Amino acid sequence: MANSALFAHSLQDWIGIGPLWVWAAVSAVVILYAIALPFAGIATYVERKVSADMQDRFGPNRVGPFGILQFIADFVKMLAKQDFIPQGADRILFSLAPILVLAGACAAFAVLPLSKYFLGADMNIGILYALAVTTLIAPGLLLGSWASQNKWSLLGGLRAAAQIISYEIPVALSIFPAILISGTLQIGQIVETQGWVWSAQAGTDYHFWNAFHNPFCFLAMFLLFVGGLAETNRIPFDLPEAESELVSGFSTEFSGMRFGLYALAEFVDIFVMSSIVVALYLGGWQLPFINIDQLSDSIPTLLVAFIQLGCFLVKVFMLVFVVMWLRWTLPRLRVDQLMAACWKGLVPLALVNLLGTAVWMWAFNGRSIAQLVLGPMVN
Amino acid sequence: MNILDWAVSLEGYLCVGAILFFLGLAAVLYRRNAIGILLGIELILNAASINFIAFSKYRAVAIDGQLVTLFIILIAAAEAAVALAIILRLYRLRETVDAGEASIMRN
Amino acid sequence: MTTGLKIVLLLAELLCVSSAILVTFHPNILHAAVALLFAFLGVAVMFVYAGADFIAGVQVIVYVGGVTVLVLFAVMLTHWLYKVTLRDVRKKLIVPIVLLVILLVPAVYKSLVELASSSQNIAPERVAEFAGSAKTALIGQALLGNYLLPFEAITILLLGALVGAVGLARPK
Known part of the structure; x- marks a missing residue:
């Protein structure tokens, strides 16, 4: 609200008419459809290819060159399927649940820093907003599982909700070190301060990527990633939909487009989770060792924007690949192991990280390792 | 006065707060299910938060109301956790969550 | 503030009130809990409009992510899946309605009429600056x-x- 979208501004300037909020809404929808949906579609294809590679198979190879159009075929199949609501199901909640889950995942797109110039809304509570809207996922899963009137669904939903609210704690605690360093919740500024040390201009303080700010932050990045993995219900934390125990968990009774919404939400959620790790700890849109923004005198701003976008997406896709890689590498945890890992492992470690970062900030006056080694910046 | 202007005014906020408060009170009196009573209490707490936030913007023009709201939210969370633990305990003892059945201490 | 933003706030307030009615009177306790979730979201939007965006974030995290999930858990653990009645035993409706009328009407009247005409109004520019x-x-x-x-x-x-x-x- 207070910080209206830059993108919306430029859209409004370009078209020249209409109130700003219309263009904010339009740009939100455009960003969602231009990035979230294609990403989810291509991610399903990549996931199948990656898993095929890891199991020494071919994977999809019939539709289009290298089977790349497979996801469109899947999508059409999903739309054409019967939309089935089981007898005795709670119809209202059954329809509401997938929408809540997808809304929770997609709403976080508003604050993802795709580039300095493509930032939906750089609100001053940015990262808190991302945490807040993604909490809609837990009640969504729980309601969907209850509404299906199926014991596997219910068990899956209960597991999902317990897992998500437990892992919310280490995730939040692992976000705090990054906030501590940047002194702001605004994602755009958090990314801005992660520029290369020597390219800082007068009056700014760049300290390179937060992951390399100090040893505690390096660990916090891994904790955030592991916690995010658990929140997105991915292997090794996929107990809510463990095939060998619960058929398909909370999504057992869902078919057609409703199941499609769940699947879409899962991939969007992975994208959001990886983006948050990248934005907070891996420098967001920043290129390592170069300040691309300083070059904007010599090259057009639009090009800078797209270089930053590419930089951000490359980092995010590398993390998404790690997520897929883990799927075929690690076995699934048991329920008790899951809870023990969270409460006895991640939470204490995250607290130590937070304390350690605070002490580091106090002892070295907020300077990163790179700043300490390379000396003060120019100007 | 335009209804849209009314919605953003102090009166709009207070009105919503008052309605939420009394609906919450009605839920506490009307519901027999202990969880339903808890829902009513949450409504009442939210109504109080709305009033604090509204006055902090339109009268005090300071953040003190927001801090009080922060504390209300935290206390509500603690209260919900304890209340639900009590409800689960009651359910284990009496196989019901009807608040009227929780009368072991009466005789 | 543009008209569109005002409409959003009005819708949020209507969402609050209508979900609160469902929370109080819906016979199915699970649906009442879901209605409460939407009431929380509406209240969070009202907070944002009053310049309390941080509090709104906390509200959503604690209430939607915490309290609602706990309540749903409790409902699901205390009502058997295959014998779902989930019906709340109705008491007589007359008591809450009389109470509502007796207490709500003066409160709404006071906030509508007396506060509106009170002279303590702070300059709107200051309020807008604070909110922003x-x-x-x-x-x-x-x-x-x-x-x-x-x-x-x-x-x-x-x-x-x-x-x-x-x-x-x-x-x-």
């Missing part, structure tokens, strides 16, 4: 300054609630 400014840092400073004692007290309260809830819910 960033307050997260101020909240942090206040928590470790003027509000340090309540802040410390609430940490102890939360710890007590945590231990107490675990102790109560644990099977013996």
Whole structure:
């Protein structure tokens, strides 16, 4: 609200008419459809290819060159399927649940820093907003599982909700070190301060990527990633939909487009989770060792924007690949192991990280390792 | 006065707060299910938060109301956790969550 | 503030009130809990419009992500899946309705008429400036300054609630 979208501004300037909020809404929808949906579609294809590679198979190879159009075929199949609501199901909640889950995942797109110039809304509570809207996922899963009137669904939903609210704690605690360093919740500024040390201009303080700010932050990045993995219900934390125990968990009774919404939400959620790790700890849109923004005198701003976008997406896709890689590498945890890992492992470690970062900030006056080694910046 | 202007005014906020408060009170009196009573209490707490936030913007023009709201939210969370633990305990003892059945201490 | 933004706030307020009615009178306790979720979201939007965006974020995280999920858990653990009645035993409707009318009407009247005509109104520019400014840092400073004692007290309260809830819910 207070910080209206830059993108919306430029859209409004370009078209020249209409109130700003219309263009904010339009740009939100455009960003969602231009990035979230294609990403989810291509991610399903990549996931199948990656898993095929890891199991020494071919994977999809019939539709289009290298089977790349497979996801469109899947999508059409999903739309054409019967939309089935089981007898005795709670119809209202059954329809509401997938929408809540997808809304929770997609709403976080508003604050993802795709580039300095493509930032939906750089609100001053940015990262808190991302945490807040993604909490809609837990009640969504729980309601969907209850509404299906199926014991596997219910068990899956209960597991999902317990897992998500437990892992919310280490995730939040692992976000705090990054906030501590940047002194702001605004994602755009958090990314801005992660520029290369020597390219800082007068009056700014760049300290390179937060992951390399100090040893505690390096660990916090891994904790955030592991916690995010658990929140997105991915292997090794996929107990809510463990095939060998619960058929398909909370999504057992869902078919057609409703199941499609769940699947879409899962991939969007992975994208959001990886983006948050990248934005907070891996420098967001920043290129390592170069300040691309300083070059904007010599090259057009639009090009800078797209270089930053590419930089951000490359980092995010590398993390998404790690997520897929883990799927075929690690076995699934048991329920008790899951809870023990969270409460006895991640939470204490995250607290130590937070304390350690605070002490580091106090002892070295907020300077990163790179700043300490390379000396003060120019100007 | 335009209804849209009314919605953003102090009166709009207070009105919503008052309605939420009394609906919450009605839920506490009307519901027999202990969880339903808890829902009513949450409504009442939210109504109080709305009033604090509204006055902090339109009268005090300071953040003190927001801090009080922060504390209300935290206390509500603690209260919900304890209340639900009590409800689960009651359910284990009496196989019901009807608040009227929780009368072991009466005789 | 543009008309569109005002419409959004009005819709949020209507969402609050209508979900609160469902919370109070819906016979199915699970649906009442879901309605409460939407009431929380509506209240969060109202907070954003009053310049309390940080509080709105906390509201959503704690209420939607915490309290609602706990309530749903409790409903699901205390009502058997295959014998779902979930019906709340109705008491007589007359008491809450009479109470509502007796108490609500004067309260709404007071907030509508008397406050509207009160002379304490602060200059709208100041209010708008306050609503638009960033307050997260101020909240942090206040928590470790003027509000340090309540802040410390609430940490102890939360710890007590945590231990107490675990102790109560644990099977013996």
